[in-house]
Every structure is written in structure tokens, then in C-alpha cells.
Amino acid sequence: SYNICSFFLSSSSPHPDRIQLPRNMIENTTNGKRFPWAKNRLPSNVVPLHYDLILQPNLTTTEFAGSVQITVNVIQVTWNIILHSSGLNITKATLTSAGWNQAKPVEVLEYPVHDQIAVVAPDALLVGQNYTLSIDYSSNLSDTYYGFYKVSYKDEHAEKRWLAATQFEPLAARSAFPCFDEPAFKATFLIKIKRDEQHSTLSNMPKNVTIPVAAGIVQDEFSMSLKMSTYLVAFIVANLKNISKETNRTLVSIYAMPQKLGQVEHALDTAVKLLEFYQKYFHIEYPLQKLDLVAIPDFQAGAMENWGLITFRETTLLYDDKTSSAMDKKLVTAVIAHELAHQWFGNLVTMEWWNDLWLNEGFATFMEYIAMERTFPELQTDEEFLKLRFKTMMKDSLNASRPISSAVQSSEQIEEMFDTVASLLLMLKKYIKHDSFQAGIENYLHNHSYGSTRSDDLWDSMNEVTILDILSLGFCMIECLCVLQITNGTLDVKKLMKTWILQKGFPLVTVKRKGKSLYVQQERFLRSVESENWTSDASYLWHIPLSYTTSNCSSFLCPYAYLLDQKSATIELQEEVKWVKFNVDMNGYYIVHYAEDDWNTLINLLRTDPIALSTKDRAHLINNIFSLVGIGKVSLLKAFHLLDYLENENHTAPISQALFQLNLIYDLVEKRGMQNLAARVLLGSKIDQQTWTDNGTLSEREFRSTVLAFACSHHLGNCGTTATELFKEWKASNGTKSLPTDVMKTVFTAGAKTDDGWEFLLSMYTSSVSEAEKHKMLEALASTEDVRKLIWLMQTSLEGDLIRAQELSHIIATVSQSLPGHLLAWDFVKENWEKLIRKFHLGSFAIQNIVTVSTFQFSTEAHLLEVKTFFESKSEKISQLRCVKEAIETIQLNIKWMERNLAALQQWL
Ligand code: BES
Ligand code: ZN
Numbered sequence: 001s002y003n004i005c006s007f008f009l010s011s012s013s014p015h016p017d018r019i020q021l022p023r024n025m026i027e028n029t030t031n032g033k034r035f036p037w038a039k040n041r042l043p044s045n046v047v048p049l050h051y052d053l054i055l056q057p058n059l060t061t062t063e064f065a066g067s068v069q070i071t072v073n074v075i076q077v078t079w080n081i082i083l084h085s086s087g088l089n090i091t092k093a094t095l096t097s098a099g100w101n102q103a104k105p106v107e108v109l110e111y112p113v114h115d116q117i118a119v120v121a122p123d124a125l126l127v128g129q130n131y132t133l134s135i136d137y138s139s140n141l142s143d144t145y146y147g148f149y150k151v152s153y154k155d156e157h158a159e160k161r162w163l164a165a166t167q168f169e170p171l172a173a174r175s176a177f178p179c180f181d182e183p184a185f186k187a188t189f190l191i192k193i194k195r196d197e198q199h200s201t202l203s204n205m206p207k208n209v210t211i212p213v214a215a216g217i218v219q220d221e222f223s224m225s226l227k228m229s230t231y232l233v234a235f236i237v238a239n240l241k242n243i244s245k246e247t248n249r250t251l252v253s254i255y256a257m258p259q260k261l262g263q264v265e266h267a268l269d270t271a272v273k274l275l276e277f278y279q280k281y282f283h284i285e286y287p288l289q290k291l292d293l294v295a296i297p298d299f300q301a302g303a304m305e306n307w308g309l310i311t312f313r314e315t316t317l318l319y320d321d322k323t324s325s326a327m328d329k330k331l332v333t334a335v336i337a338h339e340l341a342h343q344w345f346g347n348l349v350t351m352e353w354w355n356d357l358w359l360n361e362g363f364a365t366f367m368e369y370i371a372m373e374r375t376f377p378e379l380q381t382d383e384e385f386l387k388l389r390f391k392t393m394m395k396d397s398l399n400a401s402r403p404i405s406s407a408v409q410s411s412e413q414i415e416e417m418f419d420t421v422a423s424l425l426l427m428l429k430k431y432i433k434h435d436s437f438q439a440g441i442e443n444y445l446h447n448h449s450y451g452s453t454r455s456d457d458l459w460d461s462m463n464e465v466t467i468l469d470i471l472s473l474g475f476c477m478i479e480c481l482c483v484l485q486i487t488n489g490t491l492d493v494k495k496l497m498k499t500w501i502l503q504k505g506f507p508l509v510t511v512k513r514k515g516k517s518l519y520v521q522q523e524r525f526l527r528s529v530e531s532e533n534w535t536s537d538a539s540y541l542w543h544i545p546l547s548y549t550t551s552n553c554s555s556f557l558c559p560y561a562y563l564l565d566q567k568s569a570t571i572e573l574q575e576e577v578k579w580v581k582f583n584v585d586m587n588g589y590y591i592v593h594y595a596e597d598d599w600n601t602l603i604n605l606l607r608t609d610p611i612a613l614s615t616k617d618r619a620h621l622i623n624n625i626f627s628l629v630g631i632g633k634v635s636l637l638k639a640f641h642l643l644d645y646l647e648n649e650n651h652t653a654p655i656s657q658a659l660f661q662l663n664l665i666y667d668l669v670e671k672r673g674m675q676n677l678a679a680r681v682l683l684g685s686k687i688d689q690q691t692w693t694d695n696g697t698l699s700e701r702e703f704r705s706t707v708l709a710f711a712c713s714h715h716l717g718n719c720g721t722t723a724t725e726l727f728k729e730w731k732a733s734n735g736t737k738s739l740p741t742d743v744m745k746t747v748f749t750a751g752a753k754t755d756d757g758w759e760f761l762l763s764m765y766t767s768s769v770s771e772a773e774k775h776k777m778l779e780a781l782a783s784t785e786d787v788r789k790l791i792w793l794m795q796t797s798l799e800g801d802l803i804r805a806q807e808l809s810h811i812i813a814t815v816s817q818s819l820p821g822h823l824l825a826w827d828f829v830k831e832n833w834e835k836l837i838r839k840f841h842l843g844s845f846a847i848q849n850i851v852t853v854s855t856f857q858f859s860t861e862a863h864l865l866e867v868k869t870f871f872e873s874k875s876e877k878i879s880q881l882r883c884v885k886e887a888i889e890t891i892q893l894n895i896k897w898m899e900r901n902l903a904a905l906q907q908w909l
Contacts, residue, residue, distance in 0.1 A: 029118075035111040036118050037082045041182065045076040048083075048180045048187040049130065054219075055148075055176075056194035057237055059162040062141045062150055068177045070133045070187075074125045081119040081133060084174035084181035085110070092136040095121060097129060108135075115174050115181075135178050145300030145806070146841055147175040153297040155239070156259040163238035165296050165311060167304055170354055173230035183229040184352045184452040192221045195237055202255070203235040204228075204308040206290045225307070226287060227450045229350050234306035236294060247272050248279065250286055255294040256318060259769050266319035267293060270333050270376075274340045277375045278367075282344050283442050284449070291343070293317060293336065298804045301845050303335050305342035305364070312339075313806060314771035323773035325741040326694075326701040330379050334368050337375075341367035349445055352452040358404050359455050362421020369422070380699055383653045385426070386616055389586060390623050390657065392419040396505055397527045397627070398893075400885035403504045405455060423589050424500050430587045431545040431561075432466055432493065439465040440493075455501065459494035466493060496543040500589070507542045509564070509582065510593045516576055520546065521568035525591050527630050527893055541567065544590055551578035551612070559584040579605055581613060586620040591627050599625075599638065606645040619653040626661045629901070630893070636901045640908055646683065652703045659710045666714070668859050668894060669905065670819055683707065687717030692726060692747075694740045705742040712746050720750060727751030735764045744773070748780030758784055766802065778807055782814035787824060790815050794828045798835060805839055809846045813853040822857045829854045830870055848883045855887040859894035867891060 029035045037043060050071040057064040066088070072081060090110075094103040107120040119133060141164055142149040148166050155161045166176060174181040193201045197216050201207070205223040213219045225233075241261045244253040245268055252271050254264040271293055279285050288308045299313035316335040319328065345367065346360040365388075372381040395401060404421060429437040444453075444461035500506075508525035511518055524540040543565040549558055552575060562571050573580075579601045582592040594602070602621060605612055613621070625642050628634040639661075649655055690704050711719035726747045730737050739747055751757035758781060765777040782793055797803040797811050812829065815821040829836065829850060840846035855867050868888055871879045878884060 029109040029111050031109070033109055035109050035116070036080045036120075037111075037116065040114050042082055042084070042116070042180055042185070043078075045078045046072050046074055046081050046125070048072050048185055050187055051177070051179065051189045052192075053177055053189060054192045054194070055235070056217075057141060057148070057164045059141075059150065059164060059196070059199070059237065062162075063138060064141060064148065064164075065136075065138045066177050067134070067136045068179070070135075070179070072131055072133060074127055074129050074131065077127055078125050079121050081121065081125070081131075082116055083119070083178055084115050085117045085137075085178040086112075086115040086172075086175040088137040088139050088175070088178060090117070090135055090137045090178070092134075093119060094134045095119065095131055096134070097131045099129070103134065106133075115171070117178060137178065139175070142175070144839055144841055145298070146844075147172040151296065151298035153257065155257070161239065163236070163240075163297070165236045165238070165294075166234045166306075167300070167311070168233060168306075169231040169304060170357070171231075173233055179230045181230045183231060183350050183354070186227045186229055186350070186450065186452070188227055189225040189233055190222070191225075191233075191235060192219055193235060193237065194219045199237050199239060201235060201237050202240075202292055202294065202309055204233060204306060205288065206251075228307055228347065232305070232307045232347055234304075234309045234311065236296075236309070236311075240294065242292075243268055245272050247276055248285065249289065250275065251290045253290065253292045254317070255292060256314070257295070257297060260295065260314070260318055260771075263318035263320045263770065264295075266329070267317050267332060267336060270336050271340065273375050274337050274371055277371050278340055278344060281371070281374075281438065282445055284344060284348070284445055286343060287348070293339075298800075298806050300806055300840060303339050305339040305346060307343065307347045310339045315775055318771055320770045320772055322738050323741060323744065323768075323770040323776075325705065325744065325772070325776075326698050327705065328741070328772045330381065330384065330698075333372060333376060333379060334381065334384065337371045338364045338368040341371065344445055348450065349448040350452050352454050355405070356453075356455050358421050359453070359458065362404075362419070362425065365419060365422035366425040369426075378698060383616070383619075385422075386586060386619060386653060387656075388419055389423045389426075389589070390660075392423060393506065393589070393591070393627070395886065396420055397525050397630075398886055398889050399526065399528065400882060400889050401504050402882070404501045420589070424497070427500075427545060427588050428462075428493065428497065430547070431496075432462070436466050437462070456494065459497050462493040496545075499542045503540055503542065505540070507540070507544055507590045508593060509544065509546065509590050511580070511582055511598065512595045513580060513598055516573045518548075518571040518573065518580065519568065520562075520564055520571060522564060522590075523567075525627075525631070541565075542590070545588060546571075546582060547584040547588060548580055548582045549584050549617075550580045581617060581621070583620065583624075585614055585616040586623075591624055593628055593633055599634070603638075603642045603645075606642065607648075610645060610648060615651040615653045618649070618651070619657040622654055622657045622661065630897065632900060636904045637908060647686075650703070652699050652706060655703060656706045659706060663710070665905070667817060667857055668898065669902075671822065671857060671859065672898070672902075674905070674909070683711065683716065687711040687719055692722060692740055692743050694742055701742045705746075708743050709746050712750060719746075723747045723750035724753075727757060731757065731760050735760075741772075745776040745779055748777055749783050752780040752784050755786075758786070758789060775810075778803070778811065779814050782811045782821075783818065785818055785820050787820055790821055790824055791828070794825070798832060798839075800839075808836075809849040809853070812850055816853050816857055825854045826858075826867075833874065842878070842881070848881075851881070851883045851887050856890050856894075858891045859898050861895065864888070864891045864895065 048070050052069040054067045055064055090108055093106050093108045095106045096103040104122045106122065109118040109120065111117070125131060146167050148164065150162050150164050152160055152162050171181060173179050191203045193203070194213055194217055195201055197218055201220045203222045205225050208221045208223050210218050210220050240255040241258045242253040242255040243261065243264055244251050252268065252275060254267045254271070256264050271291070275286055275291065291308055293310045293312060295312050295314045295317040297314060299311065302316050303310060303312040312335065316332060319332050341364040342360065345363045351357060351359050369381055369385040372379055440462035443465050444458050447461055448457060505524050505526060507522045510521045522542060522544060543563065546562045546564050547559045550573065553559065580598070581602065583590060606618065606621065610618060622642065625634055625639045629636050629639045643658055646655065646658055686707055690708055694701060708719055711717050712723050723746050726739060727750050730739055730747065731751065748761060752761050761777055761781055765774055765781065768774050768777065782790065784790065793803065793811050794808070794815065797805060797808040812825050816825040836850060837847060858864065858867065871884045
């Protein structure tokens, strides 16, 4: 799965001063002259209206030439125009205005520290006037994945070819053309690209005309764009093929390398359905005549929502019947759903500044699940969403977590709270009910189309409709009286959400039951390395929409709701009940702890009547109890005790949560020489009952895939034998026999254990045209315990030829999991650190992942010291990265976990 991080981004002041700076504050430029602007944010005295951009990339020399004409409007009289430019070699600059009879040459000062240039005007620029700034420049296509970059790939005749594409978010548009590179400076764009005859080009808008310009060179001209932010501009020069389908006057196309055109149909159907869904859901038409989704053969992130030209890595867009598993299908669908949501949320309405990036990303992630639930209910993505909540809670409970809305830091600072926001929005949706929620979003998008917003604008738009709702309903049913927080007759979404957005972390709710009374109390949930008797900061207070069910739940009022906006409260039940469970389906973003008796009752309930609770509730109980073990509130033995019911569990969500928790423990203790933990897991006859096929419902398929992967990696049941058998048959057929996709990775992994099998797999990897298959093969290759092979894999991927560099973080993740691999992976990261941050730039998803996966298995003081010292020796900037702080805290927590639980674990085994 893909992690989203963002990048952060100097000076938070939303309205930089417009005053002239005192002389002594003026900074020096590259040519020694003084630069007239000292801030990181651009001044707002000049705003861009329109860009005419002509580019000519040369895929052979990998240089590009550019020429841009920017029409600007002057808001306040000035002598300078300050804008962004990074690494561009500017050869000519002129300025014109309607009043002038010819273009005048202008001086350009450069200030690389802020990626800014200043155009010094010959005369004062007058308020209300438009001017056109023309700049000619050249630069090189980048060999990182950022900016206007090139990648190589093998065409259908195995010949090496180049392709050029863009990734501008967050700050790289400035490295392709001089521009006002801040999201709130929206403008229209008219893009022209000169190319070799045999190539083709794509951009945000449809192509208008192609005209010859020189021998063998033609120019493609695209339609003028709508008003948009620079980070959403995109263009691609390549030889890709496509299939298309029209819906509602929009032509949707999927592009891929010619030999992969057979794998794009699923994406096309999915994109068309989702596009139709969003237009209905938001009540706003998709405003462009075309939407292209493009699989780029080497791509760093998961996908990017450029308006009208969405880019993907191949594994997140292509689907191949023979080699893509049920889970692969879900991933492709989810990523398309996410990026399409951005076409409204992000592209049409954009955050004013990067500190609200979480609004963009959190919302797209949230919509991803809403859209999938409505459009593809058979995919059961609500369980994926549940997994996401488990994952983010684990991070957010670290001390290194930050409030979602926090001040803007340096440009490398990584912000990683997007997923949290999605979970908070779910909680809000459940609280104000879906219809109000939907009306709120619609309101928000209508109010701010083609504009920029801050988070408060969203809550205000929600408040507008929730107030209306109440008025029009003539004051509501009993239910909402207790569900909704009502302040002066209005529902205050903003007040509630602020308690979640401005404070870091999330709450732990402790429930004590006495007769018909439930005493509930909140505090911050923190996995802390401080001593046991540490008490959480008393100033934390959340407004928590609690939900609960009981043994007597009747369908009409159930689940019950209660808004806890104090430190503690008492809820009175109508009658005495046998059991009570809080946070129904884990729709709320909080952890629950019960008194001893109530835990025992729930544990018993799971054993005697598991289906009294929903599958999500069962998965939640498992997650919840292990979280409590982590902070020492519940003993590990009790958590294992709860797992005893698993023998009768037949659903994916609880099983995969249980196996996930066990794997975490296993991964830790394996490195301390304790290996037989997994054998104690009561999977019973489940393993040997599985068929090695792709039959069944999606949920059954996922269940099989999870159970068998676990069983084989822990040598349980017949798993290993069957997998090895299947691999042999596959190898004997020279890879022509098709394997069931859901267990394919498990089969490959079994095969990769021998030298022969590994070599064969590698040769198949090199020739396969299915990225879904290659991904499984690569994981298998990286799971070998042969140290030389592991080093070779990491090194080869860093070089990026035989194995693309986009795979490196996945390889390191797999390598880190094994006993011999985890030390190697860390050594590799240390030795190649400089190369890594050059290729993937600091703050990227890849670096973030690499830091996390190469360190999270350590649980000794020696390793703690080593990891700390390494990052501290690099730079202040690096040791302040959030992922680095998290890594260090995680090792500390691991040490502590071991101290607390190792003895109990030995006893249990
Ligand atoms: N816009 C993001 C990618 C991004 C975020 C680039 C921040 C630069 C800074 C895109 O929509 C996204 O979220 N991509 C995800 C995949 C997505 C399906 C969760 C990614 O690349 O991991
Ligand atoms: Zn996104």
C-alpha cells in the first residue's frame, strides 16, 4: 500500500507584507545584486492571470527549451515582479503592456535560496494594469521523479526508449517554467509542446491542432485550461497507446505502454463509473471534455491527480486477469477513486496554502471509500477503511505525532496526517448523518469553485447545512437530540472538529459499568516511553461522539449515541444488560478500555456467540485489546486469551487483524531467537481446508490469501508442501501454467527458497509484462534468506536498470522482515543514504518508507543508539524529520514492550 506524505513548506504567513524592505534586509542574488524580496511566500502585489507556455524537450540529449508568456495584473504599484524559478537557465526576458508600443527588455535577478526570481521593470507598474512578461529559458530533464523528468523503458521490441513526464506537486512546477508557484495563484494555461514526429504528447486539456515547425518536428497545441493551480499542470511526451469511452460529454482514456494495452480495461470501466458517481454525488459536472489516466513505467508515488491528466504507477492502474489478485483489483479501484475525487476536491476547490494539504488528501481518501462503497459494494472496501483506521491510530499514538493542522515548517518537513483526517470525516459523517454531510460538501464545492479555501471554510459550509437541516425539519427526532451537539440552536461541526484537528493524538475512553450506569471518562491515548505511572496531560479534551451497542440492542434506537464533551460523564441505560460494546464498527477515532469484568464478558461472548458482534466489531476488539497491551493497561495473556476464539472465526477482517498483531510480535521476538510463537495460533484446520484457487467471493479469496501467506511464512500445516509443489509445476511448464492469483505470491515465495527457483523467478521477472505479477515475484525474490542475493536486489534497484528504482522501498521493506535481512537493510540504507536522498528527495514517500521499514524491527538499546547517532550525524534537518522521530520512538517502544512482555510470552509458549 502507499503512504501519503506531504512536504512542508516555509513561512506560514498567509499575507506577506507588501511594504518595501529596508535596504539592509535585502538579500543577495547570484550576480551579487540585491534581491528585492526577503520572504519565502510571494508578495501579492502582482497576480498571474494567464500563461502561454511553449516547451521543446529533447529526449535524446535530455535537455529542454522553454518559453513562457505570463499575463499579470498589478494589485499594488511596484517596480518588481517576484515569481518562482528553480534551476532554469534564463536567456531572455521582456515586458509589454497595452500602453507600450513595444516589448522592453528587463533585468532578472535570481535568488536560489527561495527559488525566486525578480523581474525589474523599466517603469513603475500601475495598479489595475495588465502586463505580459516573456521569458525564454532552458534546463535539463530531471533524473529524479520530480519536476519535468525522464524515464527509460523497454518498448515492445525490447528496445530502450525514453519518456518525459511531470510531477509538480508540491513545489516543482517552478523547475519546468517560471511561475507563481503557490496553490492560491490560480490562472489559465495554454500549453504548446514541440516534439519529434514519432512521439505523441498529452496535457491537462485536449489537443487542438498539430502544426509542423521544422524538419521532423511538430508542435501540439492544447486548448486553454480552466483557472487552476500550478501544481496541477502536467504534460507527457511518449509513445503510449490508449482505449477510450465517452460519458456525459467527457472522453475518458486509459494510456499505457503498447504491450500493456490488454491490461487497461478494468481501469476504463472503473474510471467511467466513478466519474459518473462523483458528478451525481457532488451535483457538479466534471468540467473538462476529456480525462486521461496514464500508467507511467517508472513513477515514485502511487498516483497524482493532475487536472484532466492523472498519472499512476503501473501497479495502481493496470489490471491483468491472469496475474492480478483480488487485492490488486481493490487497490486499482481505490487509487482511481482517490484521484478522481481530487478532480473536485483539490482541483476545483484548492487549499489556499500547503499547511492545509491534509484537507485535500484527507478528503480524497475519505471519498475514495464512499465512492467505492456506493459504486462497487462487492469489493467490501469498508473493511479496507477499517484497516486504514487501525494503521493511522498506531502512528497517531506516538509522541512524535503532530496536530493535523499545524504551523508550516521547512520544505522537507513531512506531514503525514492525511489518513487520520479520512477517519475523522467518517466519524463526522456518522454523527451528522450522511445526507447532511453530503449537502455540506456540495455546499462547500459550490461556494468555492475555482477558488481557494482553508479548513474553516469546510466546517462553515457544513454548519450552514446542518443549521438549515434543523430549521427545515422543524426540530428533529429524539435521536438527534442526543446525538447532535446543539449550541444556541445550531449544530456546531466546527467546534467539534476543532477538538480533533488542533490537538495531537486521540482519546482513550475508559468505561466502568455498575448496574444500569455507565461511567465514561476520557484521556489522551499515548504509547509512551515514560515510566508506568506517567499520566497524560490533563488539558486534552475531545468532543467525542460515542456510540455503543448492548446485549439488549433493539434495532430502532441501536446503536446508541452519546456526545462526550467533558472529561467524564455517566450514561444511564434503560435496563440492565449482559454486555456493552463501545465504538460500534470502530466508526469513531478513539480506543476503549473496560473494567476487568466487562473485558471478560466480551471475551466470553466472542467464544460463545461471536456473531452477536459485527465482523468490524470483532476486528476492532482484537485491535483495541492489543493497543491496550501496548500501553500496559491489559496483559498480553488476556489479549491472547481473546484470540482463542479465532478457531471459529471465518471472516477476513478479524482474522487479518489477529494475524497482523501476531506478526508484529513475531517479527520482534524472531530477532531474539524465539521462533515458535506462530505455532500456538489457533488457526485449527483452517489452513489445510483452504483450496489453492481463485474461487469464491472476494472476501473468501482474501481470507484464503491472508491465511495461507501467514501459514507458509510460519511453516504451519501443509502450506509449504503445497506451495512448493505448485511452484515446481509452474517452473516445469516454463511459467506457462497459470497460478491462482491470490496465492501466487505465496507460491513464488516458497519457490524462491532454492537457488534454482530463485534464478528462474528472476528470469521470469525480467521478461514479464504484468506489473502485478512482477510485484509478487519481487516480493518473493526479496524474501530469500540468502544474504548475497538480498544485497544484489537492493543494489540493482538503486541502480534502476534491471529493477526499477521505484521498487526500492518495497524491496527494503521485505528484506527488513527476515532475520538475516533486517541488519542488511539498515546497513544498506546507511551506506547509500546520500544516493537515496538524491534520487528520491528528502520528504518523499519513498524516503519516509525507507526510514520506517529499515528500523522498526529493532528492540535493543544498542540499535537505538546506532539509529539515533546515524541520523543526528547527518543534519539537524534530517534528525527533525517526522519519520526519523517516529523511527526512534518506535525502537524505544519496542524495547519497552520486550521488557514488559517477554517473560509472559515465554510462559505462554
Ligand atoms: N496528490 C497526492 C500525491 C502527493 C501528495 C504528491 C503530496 C505530493 C505531495 C495523490 O493524490 C495521492 O494521494 N497519492 C497517493 C496514492 C493515493 C491513492 C493514496 C500516493 O502517491 O501514495
Ligand atoms: Zn491524494
